[in-house]
Amino acid sequence: MGKKNFVKAITSRDDDFAQWYTDVCRKAELMDYSDAKGFIIYRPYGYALWENMKNYLDKSFKETGHDNVYMPLVIPESLFMKEAEHVEGFAPETAIITIGGNEELQERLIIRPTSEVLFCNHYSKVIESHRDLPKKYNQWCSVVRWEKTTRPFLRGSEFLWQEGHTAHAKSDEAKKEALDILKIYESLGKDILAIPFITGLKTEKEKFAGAVNTYTIEALMHDNKALQSGTTHYLGTGFSEAFNIKFQDKDGKVKPVYQTSWGVSTRLIGAVIMVHGDDSGLVLPPNLAPIQVDIIPIMQHIDGVMEKAKELKANLEKIGIRVNLNDTDKSPGWKFSESEMKGIPLRIEIGPRDLKNNQAIIVKRYNREKITIDIDDIEEFIPKTLNYIHDEMYQQALRNMEENTREAYDYQTFKKIMEEKSGYVKMMWCGDEECESKIKEDTKATARAIPFDQTPIGEECPVCKKKAKYLVYFAKAY
Amino acid sequence: MGKKNFVKAITSRDDDFAQWYTDVCRKAELMDYSDAKGFIIYRPYGYALWENMKNYLDKSFKETGHDNVYMPLVIPESLFMKEAEHVEGFAPETAIITIGGNEELQERLIIRPTSEVLFCNHYSKVIESHRDLPKKYNQWCSVVRWEKTTRPFLRGSEFLWQEGHTAHAKSDEAKKEALDILKIYESLGKDILAIPFITGLKTEKEKFAGAVNTYTIEALMHDNKALQSGTTHYLGTGFSEAFNIKFQDKDGKVKPVYQTSWGVSTRLIGAVIMVHGDDSGLVLPPNLAPIQVDIIPIMQHIDGVMEKAKELKANLEKIGIRVNLNDTDKSPGWKFSESEMKGIPLRIEIGPRDLKNNQAIIVKRYNREKITIDIDDIEEFIPKTLNYIHDEMYQQALRNMEENTREAYDYQTFKKIMEEKSGYVKMMWCGDEECESKIKEDTKATARAIPFDQTPIGEECPVCKKKAKYLVYFAKAY
Numbered sequence: 001m002g003k004k005n006f007v008k009a010i011t012s013r014d015d016d017f018a019q020w021y022t023d024v025c026r027k028a029e030l031m032d033y034s035d036a037k038g039f040i041i042y043r044p045y046g047y048a049l050w051e052n053m054k055n056y057l058d059k060s061f062k063e064t065g066h067d068n069v070y071m072p073l074v075i076p077e078s079l080f081m082k083e084a085e086h087v088e089g090f091a092p093e094t095a096i097i098t099i100g101g102n103e104e105l106q107e108r109l110i111i112r113p114t115s116e117v118l119f120c121n122h123y124s125k126v127i128e129s130h131r132d133l134p135k136k137y138n139q140w141c142s143v144v145r146w147e148k149t150t151r152p153f154l155r156g157s158e159f160l161w162q163e164g165h166t167a168h169a170k171s172d173e174a175k176k177e178a179l180d181i182l183k184i185y186e187s188l189g190k191d192i193l194a195i196p197f198i199t200g201l202k203t204e205k206e207k208f209a210g211a212v213n214t215y216t217i218e219a220l221m222h223d224n225k226a227l228q229s230g231t232t233h234y235l236g237t238g239f240s241e242a243f244n245i246k247f248q249d250k251d252g253k254v255k256p257v258y259q260t261s262w263g264v265s266t267r268l269i270g271a272v273i274m275v276h277g278d279d280s281g282l283v284l285p286p287n288l289a290p291i292q293v294d295i296i297p298i299m300q301h302i303d304g305v306m307e308k309a310k311e312l313k314a315n316l317e318k319i320g321i322r323v324n325l326n327d328t329d330k331s332p333g334w335k336f337s338e339s340e341m342k343g344i345p346l347r348i349e350i351g352p353r354d355l356k357n358n359q360a361i362i363v364k365r366y367n368r369e370k371i372t373i374d375i376d377d378i379e380e381f382i383p384k385t386l387n388y389i390h391d392e393m394y395q396q397a398l399r400n401m402e403e404n405t406r407e408a409y410d411y412q413t414f415k416k417i418m419e420e421k422s423g424y425v426k427m428m429w430c431g432d433e434e435c436e437s438k439i440k441e442d443t444k445a446t447a448r449a450i451p452f453d454q455t456p457i458g459e460e461c462p463v464c465k466k467k468a469k470y471l472v473y474f475a476k477a478y
Numbered sequence: 479m480g481k482k483n484f485v486k487a488i489t490s491r492d493d494d495f496a497q498w499y500t501d502v503c504r505k506a507e508l509m510d511y512s513d514a515k516g517f518i519i520y521r522p523y524g525y526a527l528w529e530n531m532k533n534y535l536d537k538s539f540k541e542t543g544h545d546n547v548y549m550p551l552v553i554p555e556s557l558f559m560k561e562a563e564h565v566e567g568f569a570p571e572t573a574i575i576t577i578g579g580n581e582e583l584q585e586r587l588i589i590r591p592t593s594e595v596l597f598c599n600h601y602s603k604v605i606e607s608h609r610d611l612p613k614k615y616n617q618w619c620s621v622v623r624w625e626k627t628t629r630p631f632l633r634g635s636e637f638l639w640q641e642g643h644t645a646h647a648k649s650d651e652a653k654k655e656a657l658d659i660l661k662i663y664e665s666l667g668k669d670i671l672a673i674p675f676i677t678g679l680k681t682e683k684e685k686f687a688g689a690v691n692t693y694t695i696e697a698l699m700h701d702n703k704a705l706q707s708g709t710t711h712y713l714g715t716g717f718s719e720a721f722n723i724k725f726q727d728k729d730g731k732v733k734p735v736y737q738t739s740w741g742v743s744t745r746l747i748g749a750v751i752m753v754h755g756d757d758s759g760l761v762l763p764p765n766l767a768p769i770q771v772d773i774i775p776i777m778q779h780i781d782g783v784m785e786k787a788k789e790l791k792a793n794l795e796k797i798g799i800r801v802n803l804n805d806t807d808k809s810p811g812w813k814f815s816e817s818e819m820k821g822i823p824l825r826i827e828i829g830p831r832d833l834k835n836n837q838a839i840i841v842k843r844y845n846r847e848k849i850t851i852d853i854d855d856i857e858e859f860i861p862k863t864l865n866y867i868h869d870e871m872y873q874q875a876l877r878n879m880e881e882n883t884r885e886a887y888d889y890q891t892f893k894k895i896m897e898e899k900s901g902y903v904k905m906m907w908c909g910d911e912e913c914e915s916k917i918k919e920d921t922k923a924t925a926r927a928i929p930f931d932q933t934p935i936g937e938e939c940p941v942c943k944k945k946a947k948y949l950v951y952f953a954k955a956y
Contacts, residue, residue: 032603034549034550034596034599035554036553036587039550039552041549041596042547044545044615047545048545048546050548068522068525068526068529069519069520069522069525070519070620071512071519072512072514072518073551073620074517075514076513076514079513092579093579094578094579095575095577095578095587096575096576096577096578097574097576097589098575098576099573099576100574100635101570101571101572101573101624102570108577109514122510122512122519131806142551144551157578158551158552328609
């Protein structure tokens with residue numbers, strides 16, 4: 001990494017959140033821009049975050065009976081046009097191949113913006129009988145959506161994701177699948193990202209193009225805006241009717257399959273940055289961190305320092321900790337900043353004086369707490385402390401979410417909160433798109449989720465005064 | 479899987495090798511065709527083969543200090559044009575995006591056929607000093623090359639692969655990298671695929687567009703044609719000069735970096751099929767097999783049979799064996815065929831009579847050997863036998879390669895062997911492209927590799943009678 005990356009401090013988070021975000025993305029060396037607008041380069045440290053999420057999810061998907069597959073990058077235009085709502089949703093942002101092998105193509109090829117139609121087309125060929133069901137497929141790939149304004153990880157012309165596509169004999173089974181996967185996504189937040197999610201149903205206006213129901217996980221960022229972090233869709237038989245995916249059931253009748261689709265993307269990297277980061281850079285939860293412990297030797301040329309640092313590294317790696325030993329010729333101060341920018345959960349400082357006292361200094365990244373510890377206790381201390389940090393980071397994010405979740409019983413209060421504080425506002429809603437649109441126009445806030453717990457907080461919709469149907473979480477969102 | 483897949487036997491391997499190959503690909507449910515010509519669907523069983531190769535390689539790459547990254551799918555045309563030889567090699571087979579978000583693009587975007595130029599462009603921005611070197615990056619992705627004639631896994635408009643791209647301060651270090659990776663590829667063959675490779679240098683005519691040296695692993699298929707199964711390239715400074723990738727060395731001087739690139743692809747799945755497969759379908763080496771043991775209960779409705787089968791499965795899984803229990807309502811004969819078509823290394827048959835005698839029947843897929851074994855010995859027997867099968871399959875492939883490797887001391891003999899037997903022919907060569915082209919024209923055989931062991935078998939080039947420079951392996955190839 002070049003020196004220029006660390007010489008200047010990053011923008012303060014509370015001065016200019018957007019600039020702070022971009023600074024962290026670049027200076028923590030998560031990504032870089034490419035020469036094609038909207039397409040980013042995932043650098044090793046950024047890609048490693050995605051790999052850790054991927055490993056967790058891939059294991060969970062496999063344990064619950066899902067198979068990985070790979071569908072083509074391209075969709076012939078005629079196939080793409082088969083499901084009307086879906087086309088309407090995605091056609092405006094497609095990238096299209098018109099030339100192949102120096103020749104104009106007879107049929108234009110759409111780069112997949114999502115692969116429902118590819119899976120559906122395949123399912124229509126391989127599903128015949130109830131014996132062939134369920135089909136529970138997932139794929140890891142990149143997709144392309146032509147975006148006018150782009151931001152690293154949050155909105156790009158290309159992003160990495162997983163997309164699950166399943167087919168079932170029964171409606172209930174498909175609905176359960178959409179909810180089961182939502183739980184896996186929630187666990188990813190709880191176990192790996194240290195991010196609590198609001199979960200629930202999307203409104204008709206906000207749901208996926210072609211879905212009957214869309215379920216969502218929503219996270220609250222440090223600037224009090226919400227980030228849709230993943231969705232699962234119950235597709236009903238809309239696609240199976242359009243693509244003729246039929247099976248012969250046990251009763252001999254031929255029926256359309258019930259389907260789901262679901263996905264999370266590298267957008268989750270953006271969530272981690274904006275939930276946990278601070279003015280010194282990234283702050284990584286230990287289970288996600290590619291490096292969990294950064295050992296920084298002080299006066300490393302003095303006899304015994306490097307030896308001890310190496311010994312510590314080896315011992316910690318033996319018990320499964322991911323350790324970096326920063327033995328470059330940079331100054332300790334420089335290394336501290338670098339370690340902080342990269343959000344490494346724990347750093348161990350060890351110098352000649354520490355050696356004499358058989359001790360080391362341990363600094364927690366997330367709250368900068370400094371602890372002097374007996375070297376012999378390190379192997380016991382580190383794993384315990386990493387667990388503790390994970391829990392604390394999760395609790396801190398949860399507290400922040402709870403403190404920034406408010407209830408509004410009248411529309412004036414709603415507007416005031418959205419103007420002054422943002423965050424989540426819980427409010428009753430009549431269910432009409434008209435009120436939903438008025439709220440967006442007045443405040444820029446959108447319905448993020450209709451939570452599963454529908455304990456009402458009022459009887460009428462504060463906007464139109466009609467009878468309320470749902471309790472809704474509203475927020476301004478990315 | 480639908481019944482139609484197994485009702486008809488596949489084409490005999492020796493009657494029509496090409497048709498046999500396609501039959502196996504489809505009937506073992508490795509792949510299916512998509513609606514976009516040349517783009518295939520990797521079905522679960524086919525993708526699982528790739529995942530197993532990927533896991534092995536990814537681990538090896540990481541252990542040798544390589545980082546995974548992800549570069550964009552697209553290359554702006556102007557960037558693509560920077561390295562002349564490279565453009566000449568790849569431009570004719572590119573797919574091009576000309577429309578994005580309903581608008582004609584100002585600059586056309588090439589779908590990556592390989593990502594040298596993307597890595598080079600990035601390296602030119604992040605490499606400044608000798609401290610930034612080496613950079614050893616790898617990425618897992620798909621690439622697109624517009625092919626007129628396509629065959630599943632062997633040649634397609636899109637394929638999955640890994641591409642490594644490294645930059646070094648010293649030429650020797652880069653050359654060593656290209657050879658070290660070749661060794662990792664060889665190990666993949668030896669440890670996982672049970673395929674022996676011929677390794678060596680490619681001729682100028684056959685090398686990668688833009689490389690100084692290309693090294694190759696070549697495998698011999700059952701039809702005696704060679705398959706180029708992976709390559710590593712020493713790129714010298716050709717790309718770093720074109721892309722201005724310079725670093726300040728320890729001596730203060732600014733120098734271009736030395737580079738390598740290297741890759742293997744899903745083509746390896748094709749190699750496994752064509753080296754090991756037979757008239758009953760796929761034959762998988764145990765370390766690659768997604769399912770290593772297929773348990774088939776006989777008269778599964780009889781008391782105790784299913785219970786014993788489940789117990790066996792659980793016990794084998796506990797010791798790390800990948801097991802399938804085929805408890806569908808198909809007949810045992812059907813299940814045997816299915817198990818054979820999918821190339822599962824071992825099947826265990828267990829029925830009421832076996833239960834009474836506390837025994838089971840074990841059948842080895844690769845040579846159909848049937849063994850009756852005491853049930854209590856199964857857990858000891860299976861892992862040992864899987865290892866044995868792996869070794870035997872490797873030795874069998876090695877013997878086949880050796881038996882079909884001949885030497886030619888005169889050109890008449892060379893032509894005769896190529897006409898009658900094919901396989902590898904070792905022959906001396908003057909090093910002139912003219913002779914190489916004549917050989918291809920006369921026999922369709924190409925220079926597959928200049929092996930590292932250059933013990934000469936003659937003094938002159940049998941084609942032109944000039945002084946010989948190299949010993950070369952020739953073969954007809956895919």
